[in-house]
Amino acid sequence: MSKVLIETKKLKKYFKTPYGKLHAVDGIDLIIKEGTTLGIVGESGCGKSTLARTIIRLYKPTDGQIIFDGKDISKLSEPQLKETRKDMQMIFQDPYSSINPRMSVSQLIAEPIIINNIVQGKNNINQKVSQLMETVGLASRLKNAYPHELDGGRRQRIGVARALAVNPKFIICDEPVSALDVSIQAQILNLLMDLQKQFNLTYMFITHDMSVVKHISDEIMVMHLGECVEMAKTEKIFIKPIHPYSQALLSSIPxxxxKMKDKPEIVLMGEITSPIEPMPGCRFRSRCQIGFACPGLDDNKLFEVESNHFVSCRNRVFNHYNISKKRQKTIVIRSAIINGAVSNIVIEGGKVRLIVNQETEFSKDLSMFEYEGRSVKYGELDELGRVLEHTVKSEICLNEEANLLVYQQNLLEGVFIKGQWFNSEQIQYKSAIEEQKKEFKTSQYY
Amino acid sequence: MSNLLEIKDLHVVYKTREEHVFALNGIHLELQKGETLGIVGETGAGKTTIALAVMQLLARTAVITSGSIQYDSQELIGASQRELQKVRGRKIAMIFQDPMTSLNPTMTVGAQVEEMVRAHDLENLSDLEIDKKVRKIFKAVEIHHRRRKEFPHNFSGGMKQRVVIAMALACSPELIIADEPTTALDVTVQSQVLRLMNDLKVKLNTSMIMITHDLGIVAKSCDRVAIMYAGEIVETGKLEEVFDKSLAHHPYTTGLFKAIPDLYSKCDRLVPIQGVASDPTDLPDGCNFSLRCNQCMDICREVDPIVNSYGNLKIKCHYLEQEYKGGNCDEQSTNRNKKT
Structure with a gap:
């Protein structure tokens, strides 16, 4: 498995407005592995570009962490950032306004080389410029041309060359092809994919065009009003989107x-909720078909329904696991780490259900449940053999070290540590656990 | 059925001191009643120029060098402003691309629609009747009439486009020209607006010219398609036939389809059309597409091809002519002196 290049943890960016705080990016967790592409889709105003600009630290994040190449860059100062910025570059949307019309092509491409001191000496710089122009497919005769002499596709190639000039590891492409015609768009997409292979680049690709994002991305994150509503591998999200917003988004692409003319289309009604001081809970409710009858109104956390497929819609997660409507009202779902794998835990009335992902080897945990003599049974397994049931009147919290803590009436009952159950009496370090308990109550979701 | 709109051999040149831009080079178009025609092409292909020519709203630099535009057997080229005023809005309405700039920011949307109704009011309606009519129009485009008092900046992009559609519909025109009506909108909002336009079109039995660069939108809402390249229509036909990959097509049409990433099948590499769009100030001899065409032959660089029928498709291409000799020659577009 390739290493993680960029990771954000609960990244937030709020803007001050006269009416209150605008939640542009609200608690985004994402991971991009080296050499892969994360596509970000969503409608205009959902915070895609703000997210990109916050990650690259053009904005100071309000809260949360950005870990780039193992280093937290969310709190670095401007001079400290300069080094890091060499590794992350951005290709902008509009090739007409993002490059200086008074500079020639070679000056434009040389600019980042000179500023970042990549190579010294006039000859070396010229050589590097020629090399870059060849890489992005600009003819060398255009060296002294000015941007207005070039068409959109060629201008965007200049943008790509400028980004590549500092040998970055990570490139954010902010709608790089939406200003271009289809025939030219295909040229730029091919170029970007070739460059990725050649230099092992990592992309974050922002677009509102689903067919483009499908073509170029390995993983896709669907954003809605500053939040991630669904994240999964590209194939998964296109075959079976789960969140109602992703479904509507996918079904409405012309x-x-x-043959696809008569495909069922979900037309969203209603208008978007304001991102200024939004109400807690699901932000999609005003446009959702389920509407206010949805049981998940107060809960908009991400659940992992399948391995690496995260969805924030509680209702759809219930449907995914065939949980009846009546029961949905009394249920709490939490995602947590059990034995090193992310799982969902469903707490329903007095019963705790573990929904373990297919990939998890859970047989050991199971036997532990029974072995300890507690009233833990194999529950009815669902058709995939993933649902277990046991009867503990308790609330469950988790962390990585102690896999599973079970509380009853606010008292700690016991702990699962590495698959083994310890009663509260057996635990020597009670006070430490009590402290942990407080902490876990606030961090229910990993 | 008779043709509602007929454009014959239309040439438009934008003349400036430095250069002549050959925007339209012999356009032939027919539109029947109740039909939706999609015009597809790249930036600078001349799509909007057609729309503006029909509305007779071309910029002062534009010169119609030849051709005719007949609407309901009435010649529009050379018609007086007074005559045009009767056609514009009442018979032909236009929806512009950018809803953000086509509304007046200082007037409430209700007042703007009302203005439109009053301007084209032939029956001397009373205030109450006009109010009723405005309310009806707002209902038709699914905006709550309470929002009439609001200003354009209170509306989202999709809602603004609805207001623009409301204004276009105000006088129940027979023909609507929609110039990229959804390009500035998000996909989800786009599908709302397209659905609304389709519903209204069926309800009012209006004809429509849909100008777009998105083949997906064409597939959704058009009956007939015209593919444009560098001021010429290179292919026209019924939607089903233009989109039928088993039939022979103009190399540009084929290229366009190949350049779109497919949503439903996996392809590793897109096939772009090589080169860049032809420069309308300096069009090549022969076929305008010859510089980018992968089927280009010697004759393509020298002689301008003529429009031939292949089945129901009308295609302007030398390659197809050679490949399928059975095509019936269509004389209408020969002997054109292009760069006059």
Missing amino acids: VADL
């Missing part, structure tokens, strides 16, 4: 194929 497809240039008449």
